[in-house]
Amino acid sequence: GENVEQHPSTLSVQEGDSAVIKCTYSDSASNYFPWYKQELGKRPQLIIDIRSNVGEKKDQRIAVTLNKTAKHFSLHITETQPEDSAVYFCAAPLSGGYQKVTFGIGTKLQVIP
Amino acid sequence: NAGVTQTPKFQVLKTGQSMTLQCAQDMNHEYMSWYRQDPGMGLRLIHYSVGAGITDQGEVPNGYNVSRSTTEDFPLRLLSAAPSQTSVYFCASRSGDGYTFGSGTRLTVV
Numbered sequence: 001g002e003n004v005e006q007h008p009s010t011l012s013v014q015e016g017d018s019a020v021i022k023c024t025y026s027d028s029a030s031n032y033f034p035w036y037k038q039e040l041g042k043r044p045q046l047i048i049d050i051r052s053n054v055g056e057k058k059d060q061r062i063a064v065t066l067n068k069t070a071k072h073f074s075l076h077i078t079e080t081q082p083e084d085s086a087v088y089f090c091a092a093p094l095s096g097g098y099q100k101v102t103f104g105i106g107t108k109l110q111v112i113p
Numbered sequence: 114n115a116g117v118t119q120t121p122k123f124q125v126l127k128t129g130q131s132m133t134l135q136c137a138q139d140m141n142h143e144y145m146s147w148y149r150q151d152p153g154m155g156l157r158l159i160h161y162s163v164g165a166g167i168t169d170q171g172e173v174p175n176g177y178n179v180s181r182s183t184t185e186d187f188p189l190r191l192l193s194a195a196p197s198q199t200s201v202y203f204c205a206s207r208s209g210d211g212y213t214f215g216s217g218t219r220l221t222v223v
Contacts, residue, residue, distance in 0.1 A: 006155075032210045043203065044156070046211040089155060091212075099144070099163060100171060101212075103156040 003027060004092045006104025013080050014112050021107045023090035024072040033066060033073045036089045038106075044089060048075070080111045115139055119204050119215035126194040126222045134189040134218050136204030144207045145187040146171070147179065149200040150217075156203065162187055194222045 005024045013019050025033075034049035050057045050064045050073065057064050061080075066073045077084055087106045094100040120135045138145065146161035148171075158171030162181040176198060178190040187206075191198060199222045205212040 009153075034211055036212075043214040043216050044212070045214070049211055094158075094172070099161060099169070100158060101146075102158065102172065103148075105153060105155040 003094050003102050004104045006090055010108045012110045015080060017080055019077045019080055019109055021075045021088055022072055023104050025092040027093055030092050034091050035075045038087045082111050082113050085109055085111045117204055117206055117213050117215040119218050123219050130194050132191050134202055136187045136215060137185050138206040142206035142208045146205050147189045148203045151200050196222045198222050
């Protein structure tokens with residue numbers, strides 16, 4: 001979606017290393033930022049989200065950080081494992097309201113054993 | 114509690130044919146939406162609904178119709194299928210913020 005830019009489009013890391021995926025959004029009124037994981041041939045699933053009133057949220061090996069001033073948020077995966085290999089999507093509202101949610105183009109993460 | 118159920122899982126259509134992709138949720142979610150997923154383009158919003166009787170267009174609505182007669186059901190209609198509509202279609206619903214997705218429909222138009 002043109003209102004959410006996601007980088008990189010592909011990412012390869014060695015097992016045990018960290019992975020970082022970044023998204024930039026355009027609507028300064030956005031206040032909710034989710035990340036989804038999609039394994040091959042399956043549906044996207046929500047893995048973590050953050051609201052604009054906090055700067056960081058952690059859940060075991062994954063974390064999301066938010067920089068409202070720069071209008072970007074990032075997904076951090078530490079101690080990566082082969083089962084982390086998937087496509088990851090960020091999402092944010094399109095301009096004009098939260099009812100229209102747009103997704104980034106996705107990042108294909110490959111964790112090399 | 115089945116979540117979001119989509120049917121069919123696979124479909125092949127000839128150009129010009131019409132069909133309806135079914136989506137049903139049993140979580141009493143007010144908000145439902147349809148996305149299509151194409152390689153390198155992420156998930157693009159086709160139509161969405163904030164409640165029974167209310168629908169609106171997303172990013173790529175052309176060639177598709179929707180209706181929302183009940184809270185549970187949100188069917189997507191292809192009026193006259195075109196090869197450009199070959200894609201994987203996901204229905205999603207939400208209560209609050211995060212989406213719950215259906216398992217997807219892989220549609221091929223030949």
